Amino acid sequence: MLRRNIRLRRExxxxxxxxxxxxxxxxxxxxxxxxxxxxxxxxxELRNEEAxxxxxxxxxxxxxxxxRTHIDDEYANAxxxxxxxxxxTSRNPSAPLTQFVKELKFVFPNAQxxxxxxxxxxxxxxxxxxxxxTDVILVHEHRGVPDGMTxxxxxxxxxxxxxxxxxxxxxxxxxxxxxxxxxxxYPHLILDKFSTKLGERTKNILKYLFPVPKPDTKRVITxxxxxxxxxxxxxxxxx
Numbered sequence: 757m758l759r760r761n762i763r764l765r766r767e768x769x770x771x772x773x774x775x776x777x778x779x780x781x782x783x784x785x786x787x788x789x790x791x792x793x794x795x796x797x798x799x800x801e802l803r804n805e806e807a808x809x810x811x812x813x814x815x816x817x818x819x820x821x822x823x824r825t826h827i828d829d830e831y832a833n834a835x836x837x838x839x840x841x842x843x844x845t846s847r848n849p850s851a852p853l854t855q856f857v858k859e860l861k862f863v864f865p866n867a868q869x870x871x872x873x874x875x876x877x878x879x880x881x882x883x884x885x886x887x888x889x890t891d892v893i894l895v896h897e898h899r900g901v902p903d904g905m906t907x908x909x910x911x912x913x914x915x916x917x918x919x920x921x922x923x924x925x926x927x928x929x930x931x932x933x934x935x936x937x938x939x940x941x942y943p944h945l946i947l948d949k950f951s952t953k954l955g956e957r958t959k960n961i962l963k964y965l966f967p968v969p970k971p972d973t974k975r976v977i978t979x980x981x982x983x984x985x986x987x988x989x990x991x992x993x994x995x
Contacts, residue, residue, distance in 0.1 A: 788806065839891055845894070
C-alpha cells in the first residue's frame, strides 16, 4: 500500500511539473494562430518552430487545444463510480455534534460515520485510501455548536474548509409530523450562482459528494451561493 501511494504521488507531481511546459507551448501556438488570423508576419522568435507548431495546430480539436491542469485531473474519474465518504468529528465530540454527524450521514448517500477516538488525521486518511474512500469529511464544533466542516477529496485533494452558521437540524424542529420521514434516495442537486473560477471549483467539491440520482427521484438538495455564503436546503417534493 505504501509503495502504491508513493507511485501515485510521483505520477501526480510529474503531471504537475509538465504544466509549465504545456502552457509555454500553448502560448507559442496561440501567437501563431493570431498572426495567421490577422494576416501579420510570424513573430521572429517563432519562425524556426513555425512548421512544427502549425502541424500541431492542425491536429488539435476542442478537447486538446487548451492544456489541462492537475486541477482538471482531480475529478477526472469521479463519474466512473459512486462516491464513498467517511464522516468523523473532532476529538471528544459533544452530544449535539454527534447528532449533527448522524444527520450528515443521511444528507450524503454512501457515507459512513466513524467515531474518532484517539486517531490522528494521518491515520484516518491512510485508512481511507486503503479502503478506496473518495472523500473524508471532518466536522468541528465550538462549545457544543457545529461551526466548521473540512472536506478532503482523495487521494490528492482538493481540501476545503466551510464555516457553519445557523445550523438547524431535524432534531431541533419540534413539529415532527410536518417534516415527515427522512428520504435516503439519491438527490437531485441545485447549485446556484457558482459562476466564478473559485465558484466552479467549490461546486465540483460539493457536486461530487453525491452519486447520480434516478430521474424520478423526489428529493432535492440546494446549495445557493450569495456573497460567498452558501445556504443549504433539503426538500422532498410531490405532485
